[in-house]
Amino acid sequence: MKIFLDLWWFFRLEKKRYIIGIVMLITVTLLELFVPYVIRIIVDHGTAKTLTAGILLKWTLLVFISGILVYGCRYVWRVQLFGAAHRLGQLLRDRFYQHLTKQSPTFYQRHRIGKLMAHGTNDIQAVTYTAGDGVMVIVDGLIGGIMIISTMVFFIDWKLTLLAMLPMPIMAWTASYYGKLLHHRFKKAQEAFEDMTEDVQQNISSVRMIKAFGKQDSELSQFKKRMNQIVSTNLSAARIDALYDPTIFIITGVSFLISIGFGSWFVLQGKITIGQLTQFTFYIGDLIWPMLALGWLFNIIERGRASYGRLQKLLQDEEPIIQVSQPIKQLPSGEVKIYIPRFTYPNSNLVALQKLDLNIFPRQTIGLVGRTGSGKTTLLRLLLREFELTEGQIRLSEIDHRHIALKTLRVAFGYVPQEHMLFSTTIAENIAFGYPAATPEEIEQAARDAQVHDDILQFAQGYQTVVGERGVTLSGGQKQRISIARAILLKPEILILDDALSAVDAKTEQQIIQMIRQKRQDQTTIIVAHRLSAVEHADQIWVFEQGEVIDSGTHRELAKKSGWYQQTLLRQQTLTEGLEGRR
Structure with a gap:
Protein backbone atom coordinates (compact mmCIF):
# COMPACT_ATOMS: atom_id res chain seq x y z
CA MET A 1 0.00 0.00 0.00
CA GLN A 316 15.34 13.12 -8.40
CA ASP A 317 18.27 13.08 -10.81
CA GLU A 318 18.88 16.78 -10.29
CA GLU A 319 20.13 19.23 -12.89
CA PRO A 320 23.78 20.11 -12.13
CA ILE A 321 23.37 23.58 -13.69
CA ILE A 322 22.05 25.50 -10.70
CA GLN A 323 20.49 28.92 -11.16
CA VAL A 324 21.00 31.51 -8.41
CA SER A 325 17.96 32.56 -6.40
CA GLN A 326 17.69 36.06 -7.96
CA PRO A 327 19.28 35.86 -11.41
CA ILE A 328 19.82 38.83 -13.70
CA LYS A 329 17.10 38.74 -16.37
CA GLN A 330 18.54 41.38 -18.69
CA LEU A 331 21.64 40.41 -20.61
CA PRO A 332 24.50 42.85 -20.04
CA SER A 333 26.22 44.01 -23.22
CA GLY A 334 29.96 44.38 -23.33
CA GLU A 335 33.18 42.43 -23.24
CA VAL A 336 33.19 38.66 -22.66
CA LYS A 337 36.06 37.54 -20.46
CA ILE A 338 36.98 33.87 -20.35
CA TYR A 339 39.25 32.55 -17.63
CA ILE A 340 39.42 28.76 -17.41
CA PRO A 341 42.52 27.31 -15.70
CA ARG A 342 41.21 23.77 -16.13
CA PHE A 343 38.01 22.00 -17.13
CA THR A 344 37.13 18.31 -17.27
CA TYR A 345 33.79 16.79 -18.21
CA PRO A 346 31.78 15.15 -15.40
CA ASN A 347 32.96 11.63 -14.57
CA SER A 348 36.10 12.10 -16.68
CA ASN A 349 39.73 12.71 -15.77
CA LEU A 350 40.66 13.87 -19.26
CA VAL A 351 41.42 17.60 -19.37
CA ALA A 352 39.17 19.20 -22.01
CA LEU A 353 40.29 22.82 -21.56
CA GLN A 354 43.22 24.44 -19.77
CA LYS A 355 45.12 27.70 -19.38
CA LEU A 356 42.50 29.84 -21.11
CA ASP A 357 42.56 33.60 -20.53
CA LEU A 358 40.67 35.18 -23.44
CA ASN A 359 38.61 38.26 -24.28
CA ILE A 360 35.85 38.78 -26.82
CA PHE A 361 35.13 42.44 -27.47
CA PRO A 362 31.75 43.73 -28.73
CA ARG A 363 31.22 43.58 -32.51
CA GLN A 364 34.19 41.25 -33.00
CA THR A 365 34.23 38.17 -35.19
CA ILE A 366 36.23 35.39 -33.53
CA GLY A 367 37.47 32.32 -35.37
CA LEU A 368 38.17 29.05 -33.52
CA VAL A 369 40.36 26.54 -35.36
CA GLY A 370 42.35 23.47 -34.46
CA ARG A 371 42.38 19.72 -34.69
CA THR A 372 39.26 17.66 -33.96
CA GLY A 373 38.84 17.23 -30.21
CA SER A 374 41.07 20.17 -29.31
CA GLY A 375 38.38 21.89 -27.17
CA LYS A 376 36.63 24.33 -29.52
CA THR A 377 33.09 23.02 -29.04
CA THR A 378 33.70 22.51 -25.32
CA LEU A 379 34.36 26.25 -24.94
CA LEU A 380 31.12 27.06 -26.75
CA ARG A 381 29.14 24.72 -24.50
CA LEU A 382 30.58 26.43 -21.45
CA LEU A 383 29.56 29.81 -22.86
CA LEU A 384 26.01 28.46 -23.13
CA ARG A 385 26.27 26.93 -19.62
CA GLU A 386 25.52 23.43 -20.81
CA PHE A 387 28.16 22.43 -18.28
CA GLU A 388 29.27 24.11 -15.07
CA LEU A 389 32.78 25.41 -14.55
CA THR A 390 34.63 23.96 -11.59
CA GLU A 391 37.58 26.33 -11.94
CA GLY A 392 37.64 29.88 -13.29
CA GLN A 393 34.76 31.92 -14.62
CA ILE A 394 33.19 33.49 -17.69
CA ARG A 395 32.15 37.13 -17.30
CA LEU A 396 29.83 39.20 -19.46
CA SER A 397 30.43 42.90 -18.92
CA GLU A 398 32.13 42.05 -15.60
CA ILE A 399 29.16 39.92 -14.46
CA ASP A 400 29.72 36.22 -13.78
CA HIS A 401 27.55 34.42 -16.33
CA ARG A 402 26.35 32.08 -13.55
CA HIS A 403 24.43 35.05 -12.11
CA ILE A 404 22.50 35.56 -15.36
CA ALA A 405 19.19 33.73 -15.82
CA LEU A 406 19.71 30.64 -17.97
CA LYS A 407 16.90 31.58 -20.35
CA THR A 408 18.27 35.12 -20.75
CA LEU A 409 21.78 33.81 -21.37
CA ARG A 410 20.78 31.24 -23.96
CA VAL A 411 18.37 33.52 -25.80
CA ALA A 412 21.29 35.91 -26.33
CA PHE A 413 23.10 33.27 -28.38
CA GLY A 414 22.12 32.19 -31.86
CA TYR A 415 23.68 28.73 -31.86
CA VAL A 416 24.17 26.55 -34.94
CA PRO A 417 25.58 23.24 -33.61
CA GLN A 418 27.58 20.62 -35.48
CA GLU A 419 24.61 18.23 -35.45
CA HIS A 420 21.77 20.00 -37.21
CA MET A 421 18.45 19.16 -35.59
CA LEU A 422 15.37 19.78 -37.73
CA PHE A 423 11.84 18.91 -36.67
CA SER A 424 9.27 16.91 -38.60
CA THR A 425 7.36 19.97 -39.73
CA THR A 426 7.53 22.54 -42.54
CA ILE A 427 10.69 24.36 -43.56
CA ALA A 428 9.09 27.68 -42.57
CA GLU A 429 8.28 26.41 -39.06
CA ASN A 430 11.80 25.02 -38.68
CA ILE A 431 13.31 28.40 -39.56
CA ALA A 432 10.89 30.21 -37.23
CA PHE A 433 11.43 27.74 -34.36
CA GLY A 434 13.10 30.32 -32.11
CA TYR A 435 10.81 33.16 -33.24
CA PRO A 436 7.32 31.74 -33.95
CA ALA A 437 5.88 35.24 -34.54
CA ALA A 438 8.10 35.80 -37.58
CA THR A 439 6.32 36.92 -40.75
CA PRO A 440 6.72 35.01 -44.04
CA GLU A 441 8.84 37.90 -45.31
CA GLU A 442 11.21 37.67 -42.32
CA ILE A 443 11.51 33.92 -42.75
CA GLU A 444 12.26 34.30 -46.46
CA GLN A 445 14.89 36.98 -45.78
CA ALA A 446 16.63 34.73 -43.25
CA ALA A 447 16.65 31.94 -45.83
CA ARG A 448 18.10 34.30 -48.44
CA ASP A 449 20.84 35.36 -46.02
CA ALA A 450 21.65 31.69 -45.38
CA GLN A 451 21.75 31.02 -49.15
CA VAL A 452 19.03 28.37 -48.96
CA HIS A 453 16.09 30.30 -50.47
CA ASP A 454 16.65 29.01 -54.02
CA ASP A 455 16.88 25.42 -52.79
CA ILE A 456 13.57 25.79 -50.93
CA LEU A 457 11.79 27.09 -54.02
CA GLN A 458 12.76 23.92 -55.89
CA PHE A 459 10.47 21.89 -53.61
CA ALA A 460 6.88 21.53 -54.80
CA GLN A 461 5.47 22.99 -51.55
CA GLY A 462 8.23 25.58 -51.11
CA TYR A 463 8.44 26.82 -47.55
CA GLN A 464 5.50 24.57 -46.61
CA THR A 465 7.45 21.42 -47.45
CA VAL A 466 7.51 18.97 -44.53
CA VAL A 467 11.12 17.91 -44.06
CA GLY A 468 10.51 14.68 -42.13
CA GLU A 469 12.04 13.66 -38.83
CA ARG A 470 15.49 15.24 -38.32
CA GLY A 471 15.25 16.67 -41.84
CA VAL A 472 15.53 13.24 -43.44
CA THR A 473 14.42 14.55 -46.88
CA LEU A 474 17.15 17.22 -47.06
CA SER A 475 20.81 17.09 -47.96
CA GLY A 476 23.49 17.85 -45.37
CA GLY A 477 24.16 21.29 -46.87
CA GLN A 478 20.47 22.19 -46.93
CA LYS A 479 20.06 21.20 -43.28
CA GLN A 480 23.08 23.31 -42.34
CA ARG A 481 21.78 26.38 -44.13
CA ILE A 482 18.26 26.04 -42.69
CA SER A 483 19.87 25.83 -39.23
CA ILE A 484 21.85 28.99 -40.02
CA ALA A 485 18.67 30.74 -41.20
CA ARG A 486 16.97 29.77 -37.93
CA ALA A 487 19.79 31.39 -35.93
CA ILE A 488 20.00 34.50 -38.14
CA LEU A 489 16.26 35.13 -37.79
CA LEU A 490 16.75 35.65 -34.03
CA LYS A 491 19.22 38.51 -34.66
CA PRO A 492 21.16 37.33 -31.61
CA GLU A 493 23.69 39.38 -29.68
CA ILE A 494 26.23 36.61 -30.26
CA LEU A 495 25.99 34.26 -33.26
CA ILE A 496 27.84 30.93 -32.94
CA LEU A 497 28.53 28.79 -36.01
CA ASP A 498 30.02 25.53 -34.78
CA ASP A 499 31.52 24.02 -37.94
CA ALA A 500 28.23 25.03 -39.58
CA LEU A 501 29.69 25.56 -43.06
CA SER A 502 31.37 22.18 -43.50
CA ALA A 503 28.70 20.77 -45.84
CA VAL A 504 28.46 23.73 -48.23
CA ASP A 505 30.66 24.47 -51.23
CA ALA A 506 33.31 27.20 -51.22
CA LYS A 507 31.16 29.66 -53.19
CA THR A 508 28.18 29.33 -50.84
CA GLU A 509 30.50 29.58 -47.86
CA GLN A 510 31.89 32.89 -49.10
CA GLN A 511 28.36 34.24 -49.75
CA ILE A 512 27.31 33.41 -46.18
CA ILE A 513 30.51 34.90 -44.75
CA GLN A 514 29.97 38.06 -46.80
CA MET A 515 26.42 38.33 -45.46
CA ILE A 516 27.72 38.03 -41.88
CA ARG A 517 30.30 40.75 -42.48
CA GLN A 518 27.69 43.12 -43.93
CA LYS A 519 24.73 42.52 -41.62
CA ARG A 520 26.44 41.74 -38.32
CA GLN A 521 28.92 44.61 -38.12
CA ASP A 522 27.44 45.74 -34.81
CA GLN A 523 27.16 42.26 -33.28
CA THR A 524 29.52 39.51 -32.17
CA THR A 525 30.08 36.35 -34.18
CA ILE A 526 32.01 33.20 -33.23
CA ILE A 527 32.90 30.79 -36.03
CA VAL A 528 34.34 27.32 -35.50
CA ALA A 529 35.78 25.93 -38.72
CA HIS A 530 38.13 23.35 -40.16
CA ARG A 531 38.28 25.15 -43.54
CA LEU A 532 40.39 28.19 -42.78
CA SER A 533 38.72 30.15 -45.58
CA ALA A 534 35.68 30.48 -43.25
CA VAL A 535 37.66 32.53 -40.70
CA GLU A 536 39.96 34.59 -42.94
CA HIS A 537 37.92 37.74 -42.25
CA ALA A 538 37.85 37.25 -38.43
CA ASP A 539 39.17 39.98 -36.16
CA GLN A 540 40.87 37.34 -34.05
CA ILE A 541 41.59 33.68 -34.68
CA TRP A 542 42.33 31.32 -31.77
CA VAL A 543 44.26 28.14 -32.55
CA PHE A 544 43.37 25.30 -30.16
CA GLU A 545 45.58 22.34 -29.32
CA GLN A 546 44.84 19.83 -26.52
CA GLY A 547 42.43 22.16 -24.77
CA GLU A 548 44.48 25.37 -24.83
CA VAL A 549 45.03 28.26 -27.21
CA ILE A 550 48.55 27.81 -28.59
CA ASP A 551 48.40 30.78 -30.98
CA SER A 552 46.19 33.74 -31.85
CA GLY A 553 46.04 36.66 -34.25
CA THR A 554 44.54 37.73 -37.56
CA HIS A 555 44.62 35.58 -40.65
CA ARG A 556 47.55 37.50 -42.09
CA GLU A 557 49.53 37.32 -38.85
CA LEU A 558 49.02 33.58 -38.43
CA ALA A 559 49.69 32.86 -42.11
CA LYS A 560 53.19 34.32 -41.66
CA LYS A 561 53.94 32.38 -38.47
CA SER A 562 55.45 28.94 -38.57
CA GLY A 563 52.97 26.64 -36.90
CA TRP A 564 49.78 24.61 -37.21
CA TYR A 565 47.78 27.40 -38.85
CA GLN A 566 50.35 28.07 -41.57
CA GLN A 567 50.80 24.35 -42.30
CA THR A 568 47.06 23.76 -42.52
CA LEU A 569 46.56 26.83 -44.71
CA LEU A 570 49.24 25.73 -47.19
CA ARG A 571 47.82 22.21 -47.30
CA GLN A 572 44.28 23.43 -47.98
CA GLN A 573 45.48 25.91 -50.64
CA THR A 574 47.45 23.15 -52.39
CA LEU A 575 44.41 20.86 -52.32
CA THR A 576 42.18 23.62 -53.73
CA GLU A 577 44.65 24.41 -56.52
CA GLY A 578 44.90 20.71 -57.38
CA LEU A 579 41.15 20.34 -57.66
CA GLU A 580 40.88 23.45 -59.83
CA GLY A 581 43.70 22.17 -62.05
CA ARG A 582 41.81 18.95 -62.76
CA ARG A 583 38.84 20.95 -64.00
Missing part, protein backbone atom coordinates in the same frame (compact mmCIF):
# COMPACT_ATOMS: atom_id res chain seq x y z
CA LYS A 2 3.07 2.26 0.07
CA ILE A 3 2.20 3.56 -3.40
CA PHE A 4 -0.93 5.24 -1.97
CA LEU A 5 1.17 6.95 0.70
CA ASP A 6 3.56 8.11 -2.03
CA LEU A 7 0.60 9.56 -3.95
CA TRP A 8 -0.94 11.21 -0.87
CA TRP A 9 0.18 14.63 -2.14
CA PHE A 10 -2.07 14.15 -5.16
CA PHE A 11 -5.02 12.77 -3.20
CA ARG A 12 -4.89 15.92 -1.06
CA LEU A 13 -4.71 18.06 -4.20
CA GLU A 14 -7.81 16.37 -5.68
CA LYS A 15 -9.54 15.61 -2.38
CA LYS A 16 -12.90 16.98 -3.53
CA ARG A 17 -13.03 14.62 -6.51
CA TYR A 18 -11.92 11.64 -4.44
CA ILE A 19 -14.34 12.36 -1.60
CA ILE A 20 -17.27 12.60 -4.01
CA GLY A 21 -16.16 9.50 -5.89
CA ILE A 22 -15.66 7.43 -2.72
CA VAL A 23 -19.01 8.54 -1.25
CA MET A 24 -20.73 7.52 -4.49
CA LEU A 25 -18.94 4.14 -4.48
CA ILE A 26 -20.01 3.44 -0.89
CA THR A 27 -23.56 4.51 -1.76
CA VAL A 28 -23.59 2.03 -4.65
CA THR A 29 -22.41 -0.75 -2.32
CA LEU A 30 -25.12 0.07 0.23
CA LEU A 31 -27.81 0.11 -2.48
CA GLU A 32 -26.58 -3.25 -3.81
CA LEU A 33 -26.91 -4.70 -0.29
CA PHE A 34 -30.57 -3.73 -0.45
CA VAL A 35 -31.53 -6.17 -3.25
CA PRO A 36 -30.66 -9.42 -1.34
CA TYR A 37 -32.59 -7.98 1.61
CA VAL A 38 -35.66 -7.53 -0.62
CA ILE A 39 -35.29 -11.13 -1.82
CA ARG A 40 -35.19 -12.23 1.83
CA ILE A 41 -38.44 -10.37 2.52
CA ILE A 42 -40.19 -11.85 -0.52
CA VAL A 43 -38.98 -15.41 0.27
CA ASP A 44 -40.06 -15.18 3.90
CA HIS A 45 -43.49 -13.83 2.88
CA GLY A 46 -43.79 -16.63 0.33
CA THR A 47 -42.82 -19.25 2.90
CA ALA A 48 -45.33 -17.85 5.37
CA LYS A 49 -47.95 -17.61 2.58
CA THR A 50 -48.44 -13.91 3.36
CA LEU A 51 -47.15 -12.55 0.04
CA THR A 52 -49.64 -10.17 -1.60
CA ALA A 53 -49.63 -8.18 -4.83
CA GLY A 54 -49.29 -4.96 -2.84
CA ILE A 55 -46.20 -6.20 -0.97
CA LEU A 56 -44.63 -7.46 -4.19
CA LEU A 57 -45.38 -4.18 -6.00
CA LYS A 58 -43.97 -2.08 -3.14
CA TRP A 59 -40.66 -3.93 -2.99
CA THR A 60 -40.38 -4.12 -6.77
CA LEU A 61 -40.81 -0.35 -6.99
CA LEU A 62 -38.13 0.15 -4.32
CA VAL A 63 -35.72 -2.12 -6.22
CA PHE A 64 -36.42 -0.11 -9.40
CA ILE A 65 -35.67 3.18 -7.61
CA SER A 66 -32.54 1.61 -6.14
CA GLY A 67 -31.42 0.64 -9.66
CA ILE A 68 -31.82 4.20 -10.93
CA LEU A 69 -29.82 5.53 -7.98
CA VAL A 70 -27.09 2.95 -8.61
CA TYR A 71 -26.95 4.03 -12.27
CA GLY A 72 -26.52 7.70 -11.31
CA CYS A 73 -23.98 7.04 -8.57
CA ARG A 74 -21.92 4.79 -10.84
CA TYR A 75 -21.75 7.55 -13.45
CA VAL A 76 -20.65 10.16 -10.89
CA TRP A 77 -17.92 8.03 -9.26
CA ARG A 78 -16.46 7.08 -12.63
CA VAL A 79 -16.28 10.71 -13.74
CA GLN A 80 -14.76 11.82 -10.43
CA LEU A 81 -12.22 9.04 -9.80
CA PHE A 82 -11.07 8.45 -13.38
CA GLY A 83 -11.10 12.18 -14.07
CA ALA A 84 -8.76 12.70 -11.10
CA ALA A 85 -6.52 9.86 -12.31
CA HIS A 86 -6.19 11.46 -15.74
CA ARG A 87 -5.30 14.71 -13.98
CA LEU A 88 -2.45 12.84 -12.25
CA GLY A 89 -1.26 11.57 -15.63
CA GLN A 90 -1.25 15.14 -16.92
CA LEU A 91 0.70 16.42 -13.89
CA LEU A 92 3.27 13.64 -14.10
CA ARG A 93 3.78 14.15 -17.83
CA ASP A 94 4.18 17.92 -17.33
CA ARG A 95 6.67 17.37 -14.51
CA PHE A 96 8.50 14.71 -16.50
CA TYR A 97 8.76 16.88 -19.63
CA GLN A 98 9.85 19.96 -17.66
CA HIS A 99 12.49 17.86 -15.93
CA LEU A 100 13.84 16.63 -19.27
CA THR A 101 14.02 20.13 -20.74
CA LYS A 102 16.13 21.35 -17.81
CA GLN A 103 18.74 18.62 -17.99
CA SER A 104 22.33 19.01 -19.17
CA PRO A 105 23.97 16.73 -21.77
CA THR A 106 25.42 14.55 -18.98
CA PHE A 107 21.88 13.52 -18.04
CA TYR A 108 21.29 12.16 -21.55
CA GLN A 109 24.58 10.32 -21.39
CA ARG A 110 23.30 8.48 -18.31
CA HIS A 111 19.78 7.84 -19.60
CA ARG A 112 19.03 6.45 -23.04
CA ILE A 113 16.23 8.05 -25.07
CA GLY A 114 14.28 4.80 -25.45
CA LYS A 115 14.18 4.29 -21.69
CA LEU A 116 13.04 7.85 -21.16
CA MET A 117 10.22 7.26 -23.64
CA ALA A 118 9.22 4.14 -21.70
CA HIS A 119 9.14 6.17 -18.47
CA GLY A 120 6.99 8.83 -20.14
CA THR A 121 4.46 6.33 -21.49
CA ASN A 122 4.36 2.94 -19.77
CA ASP A 123 5.33 4.03 -16.26
CA ILE A 124 3.08 7.09 -16.11
CA GLN A 125 0.17 5.03 -17.43
CA ALA A 126 0.72 2.43 -14.66
CA VAL A 127 0.74 5.14 -11.95
CA THR A 128 -2.37 6.75 -13.42
CA TYR A 129 -4.07 3.35 -13.37
CA THR A 130 -3.20 3.02 -9.68
CA ALA A 131 -4.73 6.41 -8.82
CA GLY A 132 -7.95 5.52 -10.66
CA ASP A 133 -8.67 1.80 -10.75
CA GLY A 134 -6.56 1.20 -7.65
CA VAL A 135 -8.67 3.52 -5.49
CA MET A 136 -11.85 2.10 -7.01
CA VAL A 137 -10.76 -1.46 -6.16
CA ILE A 138 -9.91 -0.53 -2.56
CA VAL A 139 -13.24 1.19 -1.94
CA ASP A 140 -15.54 -0.97 -4.05
CA GLY A 141 -13.70 -4.21 -3.34
CA LEU A 142 -12.18 -4.13 0.11
CA ILE A 143 -14.50 -1.63 1.83
CA GLY A 144 -17.44 -3.15 -0.01
CA GLY A 145 -16.39 -6.59 1.22
CA ILE A 146 -16.16 -5.32 4.80
CA MET A 147 -19.67 -3.85 4.50
CA ILE A 148 -21.04 -7.15 3.16
CA ILE A 149 -19.43 -9.15 5.97
CA SER A 150 -20.66 -6.64 8.56
CA THR A 151 -24.22 -7.01 7.23
CA MET A 152 -23.90 -10.79 7.44
CA VAL A 153 -22.64 -10.56 11.04
CA PHE A 154 -25.09 -8.03 12.46
CA PHE A 155 -28.25 -8.69 10.42
CA ILE A 156 -28.19 -12.43 9.72
CA ASP A 157 -26.01 -14.63 12.00
CA TRP A 158 -22.50 -14.04 13.28
CA LYS A 159 -21.81 -17.76 13.81
CA LEU A 160 -22.67 -18.65 10.22
CA THR A 161 -20.57 -15.72 9.02
CA LEU A 162 -17.60 -16.88 11.08
CA LEU A 163 -17.89 -20.40 9.64
CA ALA A 164 -18.16 -19.05 6.07
CA MET A 165 -15.05 -16.87 6.60
CA LEU A 166 -12.82 -19.76 7.77
CA PRO A 167 -11.10 -20.17 4.35
CA MET A 168 -10.35 -16.43 4.08
CA PRO A 169 -6.95 -16.39 5.93
CA ILE A 170 -5.70 -18.77 3.25
CA MET A 171 -6.77 -16.20 0.65
CA ALA A 172 -4.92 -13.42 2.47
CA TRP A 173 -1.67 -15.41 2.70
CA THR A 174 -1.92 -16.51 -0.93
CA ALA A 175 -2.52 -12.94 -2.13
CA SER A 176 0.52 -11.69 -0.21
CA TYR A 177 2.70 -14.44 -1.64
CA TYR A 178 1.49 -13.81 -5.20
CA GLY A 179 2.07 -10.06 -4.74
CA LYS A 180 5.76 -10.52 -3.92
CA LEU A 181 6.26 -12.70 -6.98
CA LEU A 182 4.40 -10.21 -9.19
CA HIS A 183 6.49 -7.23 -8.09
CA HIS A 184 9.73 -8.90 -9.16
CA ARG A 185 8.31 -10.14 -12.47
CA PHE A 186 6.61 -6.85 -13.37
CA LYS A 187 9.91 -5.05 -12.84
CA LYS A 188 11.60 -7.39 -15.31
CA ALA A 189 8.76 -6.95 -17.81
CA GLN A 190 9.06 -3.15 -17.66
CA GLU A 191 12.83 -3.30 -18.11
CA ALA A 192 12.34 -5.49 -21.20
CA PHE A 193 9.86 -2.94 -22.57
CA GLU A 194 12.44 -0.19 -22.02
CA ASP A 195 15.08 -2.09 -24.00
CA MET A 196 12.66 -2.68 -26.87
CA THR A 197 11.65 1.00 -26.96
CA GLU A 198 15.30 2.05 -27.04
CA ASP A 199 16.03 -0.27 -29.99
CA VAL A 200 12.98 0.90 -31.95
CA GLN A 201 13.84 4.58 -31.38
CA GLN A 202 17.42 4.07 -32.57
CA ASN A 203 16.42 2.01 -35.60
CA ILE A 204 13.76 4.46 -36.79
CA SER A 205 16.06 7.47 -36.41
CA SER A 206 18.90 5.59 -38.15
CA VAL A 207 16.85 3.84 -40.84
CA ARG A 208 18.86 5.32 -43.73
CA MET A 209 22.11 4.13 -42.21
CA ILE A 210 20.69 0.66 -41.57
CA LYS A 211 19.59 0.37 -45.20
CA ALA A 212 22.87 1.75 -46.50
CA PHE A 213 24.79 -1.02 -44.71
CA GLY A 214 22.20 -3.70 -45.51
CA LYS A 215 21.52 -4.41 -41.82
CA GLN A 216 17.73 -4.75 -42.07
CA ASP A 217 17.72 -8.50 -41.43
CA SER A 218 20.14 -8.19 -38.52
CA GLU A 219 18.10 -5.45 -36.85
CA LEU A 220 14.86 -7.33 -37.48
CA SER A 221 16.38 -10.38 -35.80
CA GLN A 222 17.42 -8.24 -32.83
CA PHE A 223 13.91 -6.76 -32.63
CA LYS A 224 12.38 -10.25 -32.60
CA LYS A 225 14.69 -11.20 -29.72
CA ARG A 226 13.56 -8.14 -27.79
CA MET A 227 9.90 -8.92 -28.46
CA ASN A 228 10.41 -12.54 -27.38
CA GLN A 229 12.00 -11.24 -24.19
CA ILE A 230 8.98 -8.96 -23.57
CA VAL A 231 6.56 -11.82 -24.22
CA SER A 232 8.56 -14.13 -21.96
CA THR A 233 8.70 -11.69 -19.03
CA ASN A 234 5.02 -10.73 -19.38
CA LEU A 235 4.00 -14.39 -19.58
CA SER A 236 6.02 -15.01 -16.44
CA ALA A 237 4.01 -12.30 -14.67
CA ALA A 238 0.75 -13.49 -16.27
CA ARG A 239 1.28 -17.03 -14.93
CA ILE A 240 1.29 -15.68 -11.39
CA ASP A 241 -1.58 -13.30 -12.09
CA ALA A 242 -3.61 -16.16 -13.58
CA LEU A 243 -3.46 -18.02 -10.27
CA TYR A 244 -5.57 -15.40 -8.51
CA ASP A 245 -8.97 -16.16 -10.06
CA PRO A 246 -8.89 -19.97 -9.66
CA THR A 247 -7.66 -19.57 -6.06
CA ILE A 248 -10.44 -17.10 -5.30
CA PHE A 249 -13.17 -19.28 -6.88
CA ILE A 250 -11.98 -22.35 -4.99
CA ILE A 251 -11.99 -20.53 -1.65
CA THR A 252 -15.35 -18.90 -2.41
CA GLY A 253 -16.73 -22.31 -3.42
CA VAL A 254 -15.65 -23.75 -0.07
CA SER A 255 -17.40 -20.82 1.64
CA PHE A 256 -20.57 -21.60 -0.35
CA LEU A 257 -20.49 -25.25 0.75
CA ILE A 258 -19.98 -24.24 4.37
CA SER A 259 -22.76 -21.65 4.13
CA ILE A 260 -25.31 -24.02 2.55
CA GLY A 261 -24.44 -26.92 4.86
CA PHE A 262 -24.41 -25.10 8.18
CA GLY A 263 -27.07 -22.58 7.02
CA SER A 264 -29.53 -25.40 6.30
CA TRP A 265 -28.87 -26.81 9.76
CA PHE A 266 -29.45 -23.38 11.30
CA VAL A 267 -32.79 -23.16 9.42
CA LEU A 268 -33.83 -26.53 10.78
CA GLN A 269 -32.84 -25.33 14.27
CA GLY A 270 -34.95 -22.21 13.74
CA LYS A 271 -32.01 -19.85 14.22
CA ILE A 272 -32.46 -18.22 10.81
CA THR A 273 -35.20 -18.18 8.19
CA ILE A 274 -35.02 -19.52 4.65
CA GLY A 275 -35.11 -15.90 3.47
CA GLN A 276 -32.09 -15.05 5.60
CA LEU A 277 -30.21 -18.08 4.26
CA THR A 278 -31.09 -16.98 0.72
CA GLN A 279 -29.89 -13.45 1.54
CA PHE A 280 -26.70 -14.90 3.06
CA THR A 281 -25.87 -16.95 -0.05
CA PHE A 282 -26.38 -13.88 -2.22
CA TYR A 283 -23.89 -12.01 -0.04
CA ILE A 284 -21.42 -14.88 -0.35
CA GLY A 285 -21.79 -14.52 -4.13
CA ASP A 286 -21.26 -10.78 -3.79
CA LEU A 287 -18.00 -11.50 -1.95
CA ILE A 288 -16.54 -12.98 -5.16
CA TRP A 289 -15.91 -9.47 -6.49
CA PRO A 290 -14.03 -8.27 -3.36
CA MET A 291 -11.93 -11.44 -3.56
CA LEU A 292 -11.21 -10.86 -7.24
CA ALA A 293 -10.57 -7.22 -6.41
CA LEU A 294 -7.92 -8.31 -3.91
CA GLY A 295 -5.99 -10.11 -6.64
CA TRP A 296 -6.48 -7.24 -9.08
CA LEU A 297 -5.44 -4.76 -6.40
CA PHE A 298 -2.11 -6.52 -5.87
CA ASN A 299 -1.56 -6.48 -9.64
CA ILE A 300 -2.29 -2.74 -9.84
CA ILE A 301 -0.27 -1.89 -6.74
CA GLU A 302 2.83 -3.80 -7.82
CA ARG A 303 2.81 -2.28 -11.30
CA GLY A 304 2.17 1.20 -9.90
CA ARG A 305 4.80 0.87 -7.16
CA ALA A 306 7.48 -0.30 -9.58
CA SER A 307 6.64 2.44 -12.09
CA TYR A 308 6.36 5.26 -9.55
CA GLY A 309 9.65 4.25 -7.98
CA ARG A 310 11.40 4.42 -11.35
CA LEU A 311 9.81 7.79 -12.13
CA GLN A 312 10.81 9.23 -8.75
CA LYS A 313 14.37 8.02 -9.17
CA LEU A 314 14.54 9.75 -12.54
CA LEU A 315 12.92 12.98 -11.32
